[in-house]
């Protein structure tokens with residue numbers, strides 16, 4: 159039944175949402191001028207002929223329909239204040255529409271196919287909210303002049319330049335621009351937000367220059383030859399890397415080629431122990447060199463040596479350009495063997511890309527065949543976006559890294575590839591001259607010793623110093639420059655992390671070497687080698703050291719004392735002798751050091767619990783209320799850190815959880831193409847901050863809250879990969895308890911969705927399995943995103959008494975398979 163509301167003053171609100179309408183219903187049009195608000199979302203409207211009869215409309219919602227053209231009749235709705243046209247297929251907007259919409263304040267036209275906006279858009283004088291995200295826009299000049307614009311969203315477009323005048327408007331408060339191939343201002347500025355962009359343009363006015371910079375990441379298995387190629391390319395001739403000089407963590411180098419292109423080389427260690435820190439440094443807009451040792455390559459090893467990396471690149475930076483580099487050709491039997499391996503790798507990679515394309519296409523078709531596709535239009539457009547990302551994998555180049563002519567050939571090839579502006583539209587960037595001056599000053603200060611060799615400087619000191627050299631740059635402007643240098647990988651300064659923002663690392667490799675002091679493949683032997691004088695300084699004995707080793711091997715925990723000793727030793731080795739600085743980084747018995755804070759911030763580790771595992775004083779988590787830990791002091795003296803990635807068993811978790819019950823509330827989140835490396839434990843670490851009573855294992859984790867238990871279980875390996883989220887309740891028979899169980903699932907799903915945002919190429923599907931013993935049927939849950947969206951409410955008002963039947967005929971109450979009531983307002 160359509161819904162008409164509020165007839166008294168002839169201001170009708172009509173609701174025809176989700177009625178599968180293909181044209182406007184006559185009973186709506188008959189109401190003509192009486193209609194104030196019309197909700198027509200989630201229908202199948204291709205056009206809206208007759209809409210102009212509703213000439214007093216102030217709000218029109220046409221989102222999630224099938225409009226291909228912008229309906230011209232809308233221009234006659236001159237009372238319109240709010241207009242929703244998002245999630246359609248609109249390709250263009252004609253001229254002479256917006257100048258007539260004199261009262262329009264809110265326009266949401268995101269997720270369409272717009273490649274242009276009309277030149278008279280700025281005549282829509284009252285517009286204060288505009289969402290143009292997820293379109294194909296290249297130019298937004300027509301927005302200049304919208305003097306009331308307060309919020310502007312333009313994520314996922316094809317913008318390369320932004321007009322300066324747009325940012326001179328005083329009204330603009332909120333702006334989102336992620337995922338555009340921006341050159342002016344570069345993305346590294348835009349990510350800092352509105353103030354950074356304004357500051358950039360202001361500084362640009364004085365004087366500017368263009369620079370071509372490319373971040374090049376070397377990935378591949380251990381011993382593939384990454385460091386050799388990285389160092390050889392920087393030097394222009396073969397550089398031998400001794401086997402015991404393997405990369406730990408990440409190494410960084412910089413150099414300029416003969417065309418003046420600046421390369422920032424990031425050489426990632428190939429040992430698996432380091433993979434889980436890679437997410438911190440693998441960033442968008444990059445060129446990836448994926449190295450494979452051809453002499454050791456066999457078709458059976460494709461997945462480990464190439465496939466794993468291609469999948470991870472595809473997940474994290476789905477539109478990257480990847481150069482396949484075959485090394486060690488001199489160690490292969492003959493030229494034919496090299497050619498065979500080259501073809502095998504190229505074919506398999508192509509097949510992987512095709513498989514992914516097919517599976518996305520299939521998923522999209524499945525959704526489009528849905529009873530009412532408008533209900534799942536958001537998922538469809540998310541898949542369409544993934545389909546648009548094209549991982550460009552270049553043909554494999556086979557080289558012998560010890561041969562000068564091969565290094566030259568590789569250099570020549572790379573130089574040719576990177577100047578192609580279609581491949582790297584963002585490479586040439588326009589920057590204010592002072593950015594270069596500041597960068598040069600910092601480098602000069604490092605060279606002449608004004609900045610110590612380790613490159614760690616107090617944030618206040620560096621600002622004062624730079625300000626003294628550049629009077630025109632106040633602290634606010636300098637912060638923008640430093641943040642740009644940070645985002646470009648030239649320095650490290652975590653502006654947004656409280657406490658850690660007090661330090662600037664002008665030599666990123668130094669911070670990474672500190673990370674490496676703890677996160678390393680040979681940690682156990684490092685611990686064994688701690689000399690007794692270092693132990694004594696921390697009031698420890700050799701038997702403590704033995705216990706640390708045992709704890710790390712058995713429980714993946716590392717004593718904070720051991721961390722302090724290792725980091726202290728690394729700092730001393732690097733010539734740091736400032737005791738205050740050492741204390742700040744290393745920490746003390748009472749206070750965690752900066753390094754641990756950073757590792758925790760990046761979900762690499764978390765404070766381990768000691769002694770009594772249950773905290774009876776812990777407050778219960780309640781939806782709608784902010785959860786406060788019982789003790790604000792999370793850092794325990796003499797405590798330790800847990801590195802979940804190093805866990806080897808699930809025994810404790812299994813013991814605590816017991817058997818799965820049929821009545822457990824369960825959802826399964828499937829990952830396509832696979833669960834990213836480290837995802838599961840990062841998710842677990844994030845949930846730990848909410849449920850402090852927990853047990854963490856290799857592939858399973860358990861959290862408790864009141865008398866409910868939440869289990870997360872990773873199913874990786876071959877076959878479909880998924881994370882299962884399960885809640886067990888002591889009494890699941892009542893509706894209220896089921897609701898509480900769903901609340902716990904919601905907490906996990908919100909965290910999961912937030913984390914997923916860091917993997918732009920990831921696709922997820924959520925299912926609720928049938929609860930009958932031995933039945934493998936499941937229910938697809940296509941609108942789960944709406945459920946966790948705090949702005950979407952009242953969408954799940956299913957009757958708890960409803961029943962759902964699976965494809966094999968088993969009947970269950972709906973609320974055991976899907977949440978029945980919206981938890982709007984649950985803010986966590």
Ligand SMILES: Nc1nc2c(ncn2[C@@H]2O[C@H](COP(=O)(O)OP(=O)(O)OP(=O)(O)O)[C@@H](O)[C@H]2O)c(=O)[nH]1
Nearest residue numbers: 380381382383384385386399404405428486558559
């Ligand atoms: N003969 C020959 N040796 C090579 C070639 N490329 C690399 N090597 C040697 O292979 C070994 C491993 O090379 P690295 O550059 O350290 O490998 P990596 O990929 O950086 O290794 P990780 O640091 O463990 O990630 C070194 O001893 C290199 O000298 C090649 O093309 N031919």
